[in-house]
Amino acid sequence: MKLAFLVFTVVLLVAVLPRYESRAIENPGAVQSASSDPQSDLQKLSLPILLRLGEEYFLRLGSANQNPQVFMPPDASSTTVKRALQLQLTQRLLQGKVANIRRFASSNSDQLDDSMERGKRTDDPPISLDLTFHLLREVLEMARAEQLAQQAHSNRKMMDIFGK
Amino acid sequence: MSVTFRVPLYFFLLSLSALKGQTRYLEENEITPEGLFSLLNSELKRELSEDFIYRRPLRCLDMLATDGQFTFAADRPQLNCAAFFIGEPNEMISIAYDNVNIDCDGGDFIKVFDGWVMKGEKFPSSQDHPLPLYERYIDFCETGSVRRVVRSSQNVAMIFFRIHNAESGFSITVKKLLNPFPCNIISQTPEGSFTMVIPQQHKNCSFSIIYPVEIQIAELSLGHFNDFPVKRVVPGCAGAGDFVELLGGNGVDTSKMFPVADLCYSFSGPAQMKIGCENTVVRMVSSGKFVNRVTFQYRLLDRSELQKIKGNNVEDFCFTE
Numbered sequence: 001m002k003l004a005f006l007v008f009t010v011v012l013l014v015a016v017l018p019r020y021e022s023r024a025i026e027n028p029g030a031v032q033s034a035s036s037d038p039q040s041d042l043q044k045l046s047l048p049i050l051l052r053l054g055e056e057y058f059l060r061l062g063s064a065n066q067n068p069q070v071f072m073p074p075d076a077s078s079t080t081v082k083r084a085l086q087l088q089l090t091q092r093l094l095q096g097k098v099a100n101i102r103r104f105a106s107s108n109s110d111q112l113d114d115s116m117e118r119g120k121r122t123d124d125p126p127i128s129l130d131l132t133f134h135l136l137r138e139v140l141e142m143a144r145a146e147q148l149a150q151q152a153h154s155n156r157k158m159m160d161i162f163g164k
Numbered sequence: 165m166s167v168t169f170r171v172p173l174y175f176f177l178l179s180l181s182a183l184k185g186q187t188r189y190l191e192e193n194e195i196t197p198e199g200l201f202s203l204l205n206s207e208l209k210r211e212l213s214e215d216f217i218y219r220r221p222l223r224c225l226d227m228l229a230t231d232g233q234f235t236f237a238a239d240r241p242q243l244n245c246a247a248f249f250i251g252e253p254n255e256m257i258s259i260a261y262d263n264v265n266i267d268c269d270g271g272d273f274i275k276v277f278d279g280w281v282m283k284g285e286k287f288p289s290s291q292d293h294p295l296p297l298y299e300r301y302i303d304f305c306e307t308g309s310v311r312r313v314v315r316s317s318q319n320v321a322m323i324f325f326r327i328h329n330a331e332s333g334f335s336i337t338v339k340k341l342l343n344p345f346p347c348n349i350i351s352q353t354p355e356g357s358f359t360m361v362i363p364q365q366h367k368n369c370s371f372s373i374i375y376p377v378e379i380q381i382a383e384l385s386l387g388h389f390n391d392f393p394v395k396r397v398v399p400g401c402a403g404a405g406d407f408v409e410l411l412g413g414n415g416v417d418t419s420k421m422f423p424v425a426d427l428c429y430s431f432s433g434p435a436q437m438k439i440g441c442e443n444t445v446v447r448m449v450s451s452g453k454f455v456n457r458v459t460f461q462y463r464l465l466d467r468s469e470l471q472k473i474k475g476n477n478v479e480d481f482c483f484t485e
Contacts, residue, residue: 125297127324128281129246133374133414133442136248136282140374143227143250144352150218150230157216 222247222336229352231340233262236325237333248280249321253349253358253371255340257316259323261304264334266327268305274334276302276314277322280350285417288318288348292368292418292447315341318348350374357461366452370411370418373444376470376482377462380436381446384408384427387454401428405451408458412441412482421445422482438465440473441482 218232226247228234236245249257259276266272278300280287290297294317302314314321327333345361347369354375362369386406401407407428413421424439450456465473 124284125277125281125286126301127275127277128284129322129324130283137374139225139227139248140229140250140352143229143248147229150232154216 217337228338231338233335233337235333235335236327238327238330240330241328243326243328245326246322246324249316249323249338250350250352251319251340253319253351254343254346255319256343257319257321258313258339258341259315259321260313260337260339262335262337264304266304266325266332266334267329270328272305272325272327272329272332274304274323274325276304277324278302278316279318279348280320280322280416282416285415285420287320287350287372287416287418288370289417289419292348292370293317294367318350319343319346320350351462354464355462357459359457359459360446360448361455361457362448362450363455364452365450368447368449370445370447371460372416372418373462374416374442375444376438376440376442376465377444378436378438378465378469379410379444379446379460379462380434381408381427381458381460382434383432383457383459385430385455385457386428387430387456401426404428406449406454406456408446408448408456410437410439411445411447412439412443413445414442414482416443418445418447438469438473439482440465440470 218230220232220234222228222234222236224236224242224245226234228247228249229251234247249259251257261274264274266274277286278295279293286297286300293300323336325334345363347360347362347367349358349360349369349371351358351371351373354373354377358371360369360371386408407426409423409427410425411418411421412424415421421441421443425437427435444462446458446460448456448458
């Protein structure tokens with residue numbers, strides 16, 4: 001019930017608020033190629049965007065209890081990461097930023113080549129990851145925990161072997 | 165002792181002492197599993213060789229701080245994936261492709277980036293990295309058959325990949341190599357200490373802490389200790405060829421961050437500063453004429469300190485005190 005209400009609010013906000021070109025969450029590409037013709041692109045994609053956004057938003061929330069058809073495979077230890085992802089997505093959608101679905105869903109590499117070309121001329125990275133610092137720290141802490149566990153395991157193994 | 169014996173002996177002793185001086189910083193004094201490994205007999209070695217390599221699947225969004233073999237198997241099309249690599253400050257990352265089964269012509273790619281890229285900003289910045297931007301991306305589809313091992317210039321690297329078919333995948337082995345004079349580091353932890361040395365090289369090095377921290381500089385040495393301190397004609401650090409700056413900002417690119425303090429005089433004795441930004445950087449600019457060294461420590465600011473800093477500041481860019 002709450003979920004449906006939230007999705008409805010988001011869809012309403014997206015329809016009402018002015019649309020800003022923004023990077024997709026995972027593969028933004030170069031901003032230049034995106035900003036070249038944002039309005040008409042978005043208008044062309046407006047209806048599919050709303051539907052797709054609804055889908056993706058839903059999919060991400062669905063990771064908590066349903067089959068994980070999600071962007072990031074769920075992990076037993078990454079509930080905080082999931083929550084952070086959801087929060088980030090919610091914030092983005094509520095601020096009226098629309099993910100560039102065309103780039104996100106595109107399977108051809110033409111746009112990527114374009115951005116690579118532009119990247120060579122300007123100093124902007126052609127491929128970038130749009131991640132908040134909060135999420136980056138979460139993943140870093142997970143990696144540190146993994147490293148410490150691996151170090152402990154390795155030490156234990158060495159002790160076993162040299163104790164023989 | 166005869167003359168013919170003395171000369172080679174003196175030469176040998178001279179070489180020993182010279183080498184001792186030169187290689188002092190390159191020795192690895194830690195006991196490592198690989199070092200001990202070599203002491204075992206062949207049977208135990210065979211048994212252990214499997215155990216010592218850490219293996220796990222690679223996720224679509226991942227951060228790797230350990231050595232090991234990581235395999236990505238796509239159970240469905242994954243179009244936007246990235247994994248971060250990070251090591252200790254004095255390590256570099258080496259990525260070797262073990263076996264790669266992707267469809268380059270079908271739009272799949274695997275690109276290794278020398279540094280980290282986040283929200284369109286890169287670390288190290290273009291000013292601090294020796295290679296131009298397009299050379300920092302190494303595409304497997306273009307160079308994979310020729311270049312199967314990619315090495316980073318600092319303790320961080322990234323890999324971007326896109327796989328369309330469900331049966332495709334790849335496997336990489338990550339190793340860490342020792343970097344005797346680390347330049348451009350991202351700290352793995354919000355607390356710690358570090359000494360950055362730039363030995364008479366004309367380059368700029370940054371130490372980035374992706375947390376709001378209090379930095380305490382214990383010692384700063386710009387120039388050789390035998391030189392007299394340079395008398396500055398102009399007050400402040402304008403025009404100094406060698407200095408250390410503290411930067412604060414909300415991105416990873418050091419060239420887009422705000423300088424919070426400039427230090428261009430050698431001193432010892434702690435000087436501290438609280439920087440309430442998402443990213444705090446200690447950056448050393450070196451002209452190449454001197455050996456420059458800075459020693460500092462840092463600790464995470466807790467919520468009450470952050471609140472206090474924000475309360476006391478009128479300016480809006482990350483809060484400093």
